[in-house]
Amino acid sequence: MPKLKTNKTAAKRFEVTGGGKIRRGNTGMNHLKMKKSAAAKRRLSMKSGVTSGEKRVIQKLVPGLK
Numbered sequence: 228m229p230k231l232k233t234n235k236t237a238a239k240r241f242e243v244t245g246g247g248k249i250r251r252g253n254t255g256m257n258h259l260k261m262k263k264s265a266a267a268k269r270r271l272s273m274k275s276g277v278t279s280g281e282k283r284v285i286q287k288l289v290p291g292l293k
Contacts, residue, residue, distance in 0.1 A: 230290075237288040242274070249282055249292070250274040 241249050253271045260268060277285065286292060 233291060234288040237285060238292065241277070241285055241289065241292060243292055247293070249277045249285055251277055 241251055243249055251274065253273070253275055255263075256268070256271050263271075
């Protein structure tokens with residue numbers, strides 16, 4: 228069976244922590260930032276985790292991401 232191709236766009240968007248959890252960036256930080264509070268911008272700039280359902284999809288898109 229041939230190797231699975233990695234979806235490169237998905238590989239760039241996700242990272243795996245030392246404990247094996249997958250993290251993703253938040254949306255809402257590209258424009259219209261003036262009306263957001265400093266706390267909201269700080270919160271959005273941090274990475275957040277993915278759900279178990281999303282994790283299954285991401286692992287299919289990026290086979291090497293374990």
